[in-house]
Amino acid sequence: MHYQTINVTLPNQHYPIYIGSDLLSKDDYLKPHIHGNQVMIVTQKLIANLYLEKLLQALKNYHCDVVIIPTGERHKTLKSFNKIIDNLLAKGHERSTTLIALGGGMVGDVTGFAAACYQRSVNYIQIPTTLIAQVDAAIGGKTGVNHSAGKNLIGAFHHPQCVIADIALLASLPQREFVAGLAEVIKCSLIKDKNFFSWLEDKQRELIAKESNALLEMITRTISIKAQIVSQDDREQKNIRHLLNFGHTAGHALEALSQYQLLHGEAVAIGIRIACMLSVDRGWLTEQDYQRIYDLLSAYQLSLPLIKGFKLKKFLDFLSHDKKNFNQRLRFVLLKEIGQAELTDTVTEADLIKIISRLEDGR
Amino acid sequence: MHYQTINVTLPNQHYPIYIGSDLLSKDDYLKPHIHGNQVMIVTQKLIANLYLEKLLQALKNYHCDVVIIPTGERHKTLKSFNKIIDNLLAKGHERSTTLIALGGGMVGDVTGFAAACYQRSVNYIQIPTTLIAQVDAAIGGKTGVNHSAGKNLIGAFHHPQCVIADIALLASLPQREFVAGLAEVIKCSLIKDKNFFSWLEDKQRELIAKESNALLEMITRTISIKAQIVSQDDREQKNIRHLLNFGHTAGHALEALSQYQLLHGEAVAIGIRIACMLSVDRGWLTEQDYQRIYDLLSAYQLSLPLIKGFKLKKFLDFLSHDKKNFNQRLRFVLLKEIGQAELTDTVTEADLIKIISRLEDGR
Numbered sequence: 045m046h047y048q049t050i051n052v053t054l055p056n057q058h059y060p061i062y063i064g065s066d067l068l069s070k071d072d073y074l075k076p077h078i079h080g081n082q083v084m085i086v087t088q089k090l091i092a093n094l095y096l097e098k099l100l101q102a103l104k105n106y107h108c109d110v111v112i113i114p115t116g117e118r119h120k121t122l123k124s125f126n127k128i129i130d131n132l133l134a135k136g137h138e139r140s141t142t143l144i145a146l147g148g149g150m151v152g153d154v155t156g157f158a159a160a161c162y163q164r165s166v167n168y169i170q171i172p173t174t175l176i177a178q179v180d181a182a183i184g185g186k187t188g189v190n191h192s193a194g195k196n197l198i199g200a201f202h203h204p205q206c207v208i209a210d211i212a213l214l215a216s217l218p219q220r221e222f223v224a225g226l227a228e229v230i231k232c233s234l235i236k237d238k239n240f241f242s243w244l245e246d247k248q249r250e251l252i253a254k255e256s257n258a259l260l261e262m263i264t265r266t267i268s269i270k271a272q273i274v275s276q277d278d279r280e281q282k283n284i285r286h287l288l289n290f291g292h293t294a295g296h297a298l299e300a301l302s303q304y305q306l307l308h309g310e311a312v313a314i315g316i317r318i319a320c321m322l323s324v325d326r327g328w329l330t331e332q333d334y335q336r337i338y339d340l341l342s343a344y345q346l347s348l349p350l351i352k353g354f355k356l357k358k359f360l361d362f363l364s365h366d367k368k369n370f371n372q373r374l375r376f377v378l379l380k381e382i383g384q385a386e387l388t389d390t391v392t393e394a395d396l397i398k399i400i401s402r403l404e405d406g407r
Numbered sequence: 408m409h410y411q412t413i414n415v416t417l418p419n420q421h422y423p424i425y426i427g428s429d430l431l432s433k434d435d436y437l438k439p440h441i442h443g444n445q446v447m448i449v450t451q452k453l454i455a456n457l458y459l460e461k462l463l464q465a466l467k468n469y470h471c472d473v474v475i476i477p478t479g480e481r482h483k484t485l486k487s488f489n490k491i492i493d494n495l496l497a498k499g500h501e502r503s504t505t506l507i508a509l510g511g512g513m514v515g516d517v518t519g520f521a522a523a524c525y526q527r528s529v530n531y532i533q534i535p536t537t538l539i540a541q542v543d544a545a546i547g548g549k550t551g552v553n554h555s556a557g558k559n560l561i562g563a564f565h566h567p568q569c570v571i572a573d574i575a576l577l578a579s580l581p582q583r584e585f586v587a588g589l590a591e592v593i594k595c596s597l598i599k600d601k602n603f604f605s606w607l608e609d610k611q612r613e614l615i616a617k618e619s620n621a622l623l624e625m626i627t628r629t630i631s632i633k634a635q636i637v638s639q640d641d642r643e644q645k646n647i648r649h650l651l652n653f654g655h656t657a658g659h660a661l662e663a664l665s666q667y668q669l670l671h672g673e674a675v676a677i678g679i680r681i682a683c684m685l686s687v688d689r690g691w692l693t694e695q696d697y698q699r700i701y702d703l704l705s706a707y708q709l710s711l712p713l714i715k716g717f718k719l720k721k722f723l724d725f726l727s728h729d730k731k732n733f734n735q736r737l738r739f740v741l742l743k744e745i746g747q748a749e750l751t752d753t754v755t756e757a758d759l760i761k762i763i764s765r766l767e768d769g770r
Contacts, residue, residue: 055418055419056418056419122485122489126485129554129560129561133554133556133557133560134556136728160563161524161551161561161562161563162560162561163560163562164549164551164559164562164563164564164643165563165564186527188524188527191492191496193496193497194496196527197492197496197525197526198492198524198525199524199526199527200523200524200527200528200563201527201528280527365499
């Protein structure tokens with residue numbers, strides 16, 4: 045069977061990411077990563093309807109329990125976290141248990157955080173069911189929940205035993221969510237891999253049609269960029285992993301200001317444009333390359349306008365609370381050129397205001 | 408000035424434990440361990456009345472905020488954790504902030520857990536104000552909160568930047584709490600250091616009078632045993648750190664069944680006796696050594712009876728949920744002799760029932 049393995053290598057741990065089609069129904073991928081005989085599957089109702097039976101079948105030799113958590117970013121809270129913990133305790137799960145996150149990024153983040161904290165950490169496995177979770181959220185050990193003051197403010201670094209990126213699961217994904225996931229793909233190409241960016245320009249038709257070979261190659265290339273960065277700086281301490289926040293400084297703010305009406309990837313797509321415009325302004329990125337980036341985003345329906353009812357003051361306030369700030373300065377990742385990014389704390393509010401006003405004018 | 412330093416050495420981190428008298432008023436100990444300019448002190452009302460002013464004085468060059476959490480083991484919950492997180496966010500604390508836990512084990516555990524999870528981990532410092540926290544809870548990076556199903560079921564391993572064990576803070580400690588702390592001291596001698604056990608037999612008068620040289624030596628020797636064990640097995644993965652659970656398997660159950668009317672150390676003292684009786688029963692510990700241990704516990708008023716209204720079935724039920732069990736077997740640490748402990752999963756319910764009935768008869 046056709047599948048790829050990419051390894052994440054950390055100081056005290058390494059784990060594989062399996063990428064292929066219809067991996068879920070084979071227990072070969074799961075078995076080596078489950079120690080002990082207890083498994084707790086965390087998922088959501090719609091996903092359970094589609095895939096739970098298949099997964100339970102693959103796990104028929106284990107003692108499996110299932111907990112269903114509510115759907116939507118607004119439920120990525122300590123309440124959902126508690127629901128998982130309560131179920132683990134009620135069903136007598138021991139330290140040797142394995143949690144399995146079957147779902148999108150929200151399921152993966154809250155399940156990973158529950159695994160990090162249950163009895164001071166148990167194992168877990170990621171089976172992401174959305175494009176954005178397969179190429180981004182499920183990779184890299186960032187887990188957590190939101191606080192009313194902002195996203196992911198409570199969490200832990202806790203890496204899974206393995207990740208299973210099964211493109212068969214993407215068949216059921218709504219097109220809007222699929223497209224939003226492409227923003228993280230484009231982001232990875234922009235910060236690290238010029239050739240991959242060109243490839244994305246060439247393969248627009250195949251990718252929008254979710255043609256399976258193109259999809260597999262796209263996901264593999266994106267994951268390999270992320271896995272490489274995470275392997276170099278898994279705790280975000282060396283200013284390497286920060287590069288993955290390209291498009292996210294403004295993106296997080298817009299996502300919050302839209303009250304999560306914008307999908308994460310959509311907000312990141314706007315954030316990418318803002319970061320690119322800032323990059324052009326300081327003479328790093330050429331106008332011509334900016335146009336290529338804009339055209340690629342447009343081709344994937346990701347050249348979105350600023351959110352309705354955008355309020356500049358709220359946007360700036362939010363940024364000043366963003367956890368990527370350090371010693372009260374804004375931190376942005378900008379592009380030196382396509383395929384090369386750099387972290388900077390030299391962006392001022394004035395720079396931002398200028399860019400925003402251009403975006404508001406639809407330029 | 409007379410003080411000792413003991414280092415905890417971990418795979419990716421090492422940190423000092425300073426032990427001395429009146430260290431709190433010197434900023435020399437704190438300064439090298441605070442990076443950034445923000446500090447959040449977490450403490451409780453009574454402790455704040457006694458020591459907060461002094462600590463704020465030592466930290467006068469930092470931006471300090473204070474959060475007061477309620478007193479008592481029953482408040483070691485996600486609610487207190489949330490109170491700390493809410494305050495950090497409300498006061499705009501960034502990833503470079505440092506939390507300082509000023510209080511007993513409960514304050515240290517919940518503060519450490521908040522530090523572990525706030526923005527996926529920030530630094531913290533332990534300033535334990537009880538004997539049990541100085542020799543046990545503050546050392547070793549175990550952080551967490553309780554769940555209605557049991558103690559410390561939600562938590563993380565997160566080590567502090569440093570620990571300041573200031574014996575001047577023990578002057579205000581109620582005698583009952585001081586004595587309870589001695590149970591952890593005796594435990595450390597029993598599992599690792601025969602000479603230290605003899606020393607504790609010799610120094611009863613000085614220790615009960617909290618004579619400062621004896622106290623300093625006792626705390627230093629106990630911490631050095633714990634630090635050595637933690638340095639060898641900081642994540643409790645090698646069956647070394649488990650030795651510190653000597654007296655805790657039964658102890659945790661008794662503490663919970665007493666609804667926390669028993670102090671942790673008092674419950675551990677009874678647990679130590681149960682573990683010693685089990686050790687004698689399998690021919691590991693001699694009757695004579697058991698008598699020495701019993702006599703030492705008695706001398707420190709720690710040869711306590713089983714709790715009032717003790718229910719055997721509830722006790723056994725609780726043990727079967729204890730997180731130190733593995734693949735459904737009870738795990739006990741027993742003594743081969745004074746100064747040498749071993750983890751075993753061969754203790755049966757029948758063994759326990761026999762011991763308990765002897766304790767119930769007051770033997």
